[in-house]
Amino acid sequence: MALDKAMERNRDSERESGVPPAGSRFDDLLRAVALTRDRTAFAELFRFFAPRVKSYLMRLGVDAALAEELMQEAMIMVWRRADSFDPRQASVGTWIFTIARNKRIDALRREKRPTPDPADPALSGDPPVSAEARVAGAETERRMRRALEQLPAEQAELIKMAYFDDETHSMIAAKTRLPLGTVKSRLRLALGRLRRTLEDIV
Amino acid sequence: MAAHHPSEESLMAYAAGSLSEPMALLIATHLALCPGCQRRSLDYETLGGILLANLPPVEIAPDCLQTVLPRLDNEAGMAADAEARAEVESGPARDHPAPDDPVLPQPLRDVIGGDLRSLPWQWVMPGLHMADLRLGRPPTRTRLMRIRAGLALPRHGHTATEAVLVLAGGFSDEYGRCRRGDVRVSDPSVTHRQVIDADEDCLCLVVADGPVKLTGILGTIVNRLKAF
Ligand SMILES: [Zn+2]
Numbered sequence: 001m002a003l004d005k006a007m008e009r010n011r012d013s014e015r016e017s018g019v020p021p022a023g024s025r026f027d028d029l030l031r032a033v034a035l036t037r038d039r040t041a042f043a044e045l046f047r048f049f050a051p052r053v054k055s056y057l058m059r060l061g062v063d064a065a066l067a068e069e070l071m072q073e074a075m076i077m078v079w080r081r082a083d084s085f086d087p088r089q090a091s092v093g094t095w096i097f098t099i100a101r102n103k104r105i106d107a108l109r110r111e112k113r114p115t116p117d118p119a120d121p122a123l124s125g126d127p128p129v130s131a132e133a134r135v136a137g138a139e140t141e142r143r144m145r146r147a148l149e150q151l152p153a154e155q156a157e158l159i160k161m162a163y164f165d166d167e168t169h170s171m172i173a174a175k176t177r178l179p180l181g182t183v184k185s186r187l188r189l190a191l192g193r194l195r196r197t198l199e200d201i202v
Numbered sequence: 203m204a205a206h207h208p209s210e211e212s213l214m215a216y217a218a219g220s221l222s223e224p225m226a227l228l229i230a231t232h233l234a235l236c237p238g239c240q241r242r243s244l245d246y247e248t249l250g251g252i253l254l255a256n257l258p259p260v261e262i263a264p265d266c267l268q269t270v271l272p273r274l275d276n277e278a279g280m281a282a283d284a285e286a287r288a289e290v291e292s293g294p295a296r297d298h299p300a301p302d303d304p305v306l307p308q309p310l311r312d313v314i315g316g317d318l319r320s321l322p323w324q325w326v327m328p329g330l331h332m333a334d335l336r337l338g339r340p341p342t343r344t345r346l347m348r349i350r351a352g353l354a355l356p357r358h359g360h361t362a363t364e365a366v367l368v369l370a371g372g373f374s375d376e377y378g379r380c381r382r383g384d385v386r387v388s389d390p391s392v393t394h395r396q397v398i399d400a401d402e403d404c405l406c407l408v409v410a411d412g413p414v415k416l417t418g419i420l421g422t423i424v425n426r427l428k429a430f
Contacts, residue, residue, distance in 0.1 A: 039271065046267055051259030058260060060220070068263060072270050079274045080283050090244075094251030101219035101250065109223060137248075144248045162211075163218050163253055184211075191210040198245065 024138070026092035034082035042079055045092075050075055053100045059164045062104060070107055074100045090137040147197040155190035162187050204236045204383030208365075213239060217246030224338035224409040227309060228367050228385070231407060234307035235383035305370045305405060313337065314346075318405075321346065329353040338409070345408045349373075352400040359393040362412030371404030373397060393417060 026048075032041035053074055057067035077099050085095050148156050158172070165171050169187065173180045208216075208229055215221045216229040233240045263269070273279060306316065314321060314335060321333035329350030337344040341362070349355070351371065365387045372381035375394040380386050388394070398404045 039274075042274070043267060043271075046270065049254075050266065051262050052254055052257045054262055055257040055260040056254050059257070068266070071262070072266065072273075075270060076273055076279070077283070080280065090247065091251055093255045094248050097251040097254045098247055100254070105219050140245065140248045141252060144245060144252060148249075148252070159214075159249075160253060163214065163249065165220065187211060188209070191214060195210060195242075 027087055027138070030078075030082055030085055030092050030095075033079060034085065045078065045096075046075055049078075049096050053096065056097075056100055056164070057104055060104060062107075066107070070103045071100070074103045077103070087138065088136050091141040092137075094137060094141065143198060143201045146201050147194055150197050151190065151194060155186075155193060158183075158187055158190050159194060204232070204239075204381075204385070206378070206380055206384040206386055207236065207239050208232060208385045209387070210242070213243045214246045214249070217243050218250055222338055222342065224335075224342055224344040225365065227313060227337065227344070228365055228407055228409050230309035231307050231369075232367055232383065232385050234309055307369075310369075310407065318346075323348070330355070342409065342411050345410075347404075347406045347408050349398050349404045349406075351398055351403050353398045355396045355398070357393060357395040357417050359415040359417060360388050360390050360410075360412070361415050362390065362410065364388045364408065364410040364412075364414070367407040369405040369407060371402040372399040373404055374399070 026045065029038075029041040029045050032038035033045070050071055054064075054067045054071040057070055058064060062070065074096070078096055081099070085092070089095075090098070148159075151159070161172050161175070162169060168180075169183050170180060172178075172187075173183045176183065178186075212221065212225065212229060216226060216233075221229065229243075233243060305318070306314070321335075323331045323333045326332050330353070331348045333346045333348075335344040335346065346369075349371075365385065366380070368380050368382055368384045368386075370382060372379060372384075373396040374380075375396045377386070377392075377394060381399075
């Protein structure tokens with residue numbers, strides 16, 4: 001019930017901010033792919049995500065030909081892994097993003113990205129974040145969108161730039177003509193504010 | 203429960219996939235020990251999904267969907283994928299069996315295997331051994347460090363950024379106490395003198411972009427020892 005309300009709000013906030021359709025429609029399409037191997041639904045997901053996945057890869061410095069290849073591999077994986085998508089854990093956009101991200105890392109390293117395994121016997125202390133304890137993916141996404149909207153424009157812009165930059169942030173420094181130290185401290189402030197805003201949103 | 207965590211910037215870079223391999227390993231290992239940071243890094247994955255959807259689409263090959271559709275249920279691809287999936291679920295096959303060493307979280311075991319004794323340990327000074335994990339590009343070095351319980355390390359500074367993740371035991375210095383799961387990042391402005399906890403040997407993962415700088419009379423002696 002609460003989830004339906006959350007999705008309703010999600011759709012509302014999308015209309016307000018004019019962002020691309022997200023949330024339940026993508027959920028429905030991916031569910032159709034998982035349950036009935038629906039190629040029309042896949043084609044619709046493809047039309048939206050394929051050009052953006054390629055855009056993401058090129059932004060991180062992958063050349064156009066390789067970006068096209070990795071994007072195709074990522075989208076094929078969306079088809080094959082559709083049944084493992086769990087809307088409680090992530091939104092469709094986030095899930096596809098992590099697939100594309102890992103494709104790029106695999107291509108760079110030709111080995112697996114280190115990721116924590118929840119069933120790991122070496123884990124101690126608090127149990128890892130369980131699926132039940134997480135808020136639904138669509139809800140997490142709604143809160144993050146809200147938090148971004150509430151940030152001052154230049155802080156939101158900096159975070160967007162930094163997200164697709166490498167960890168040295170020298171590209172941003174060149175673009176904004178700010179000293180590297182200033183870029184780093186501004187980014188730290190912006191992320192601190194994003195974190196506090198996120199925690200205040202209910 | 204860890205008390206010292208990686209910065210928000212590095213959690214974001216980890217989620218974005220832009221960290222160097224050694225730092226990605228250090229962060230992934232911390233996440234395995236820290237549910238709070240695991241949750242925060244998932245927030246940054248959500249951010250990645252939102253930003254992906256907002257990216258300006260670029261041109262893709264006009265027949266792209268037509269080339270992809272026949273590949274969807276391609277048998278060879280499906281088989282390879284099922285294999286990769288089984289590997290993800292059960293862990294990759296290992297040359298040497300991985301005993302359930304509770305010290306090494308899985309991201310680290312994936313890189314070095316389960317047996318600490320099989321690593322190329324090198325003596326550095328009495329009570330201190332290091333093993334190079336051969337990960338990352340120079341000048342960055344990724345090492346495990348094992349230090350004897352109760353040992354006081356010589357005061358030293360850093361020539362470049364150094365990140366330390368404690369895997370077992372702990373240490374104290376001017377900046378506080380670090381135990382299992384804690385991350386400490388030192389930049390060149392930091393000099394410190396670490397004292398290892400008395401009750402247990404300390405095992406750390408260390409990612410350094412440059413060597414340490416030894417200061418004081420003890421440092422001189424260690425430098426001399428290292429020259430042999
Ligand atoms: Zn943490």
